[in-house]
Amino acid sequence: MNPSMRAVGWLLAFAIVVAGAVPWFLWGNSQLIGGLPLWLWWHIGWMIVATAVFAAFTRHGWDRYLGGIDA
Template sequence: MTRQKRDYLWVVAFAVLVVFAVPWFLWGDSRIVAGLPLWLWWHIGWMGVASATFYAFTRGAWDRGMGVTRG
């Protein structure tokens, strides 16, 4: 995969993180799961997804974007 294609994929990944960070589709939903509102569970799960994405970014693309070479 070319560098430019990888860069575009990272842009798309972060755009998806931003778009789904706020669960608009759960507003007004009063369902409770394990004592907490469903929208709060969405937020907790989404923070896990965001953390995994940021971790993958730091392992692969961060050094290139900062002008640092490995090793």
């Protein structure tokens, strides 16, 4: 993958992580699962997804864009 495609990929990944943290598509929904609203379960799951994306970024993107201390 060329470097600019990769950068756009990360940008897109972060945009999706930000946009999906609030489940807009469940607006007005009050369905309960296990006593908690469905939209709260979505948010909980999404934060775990965000952690996975962040973990991948620290391995494959972090140093590429701002560099390391001894590079």
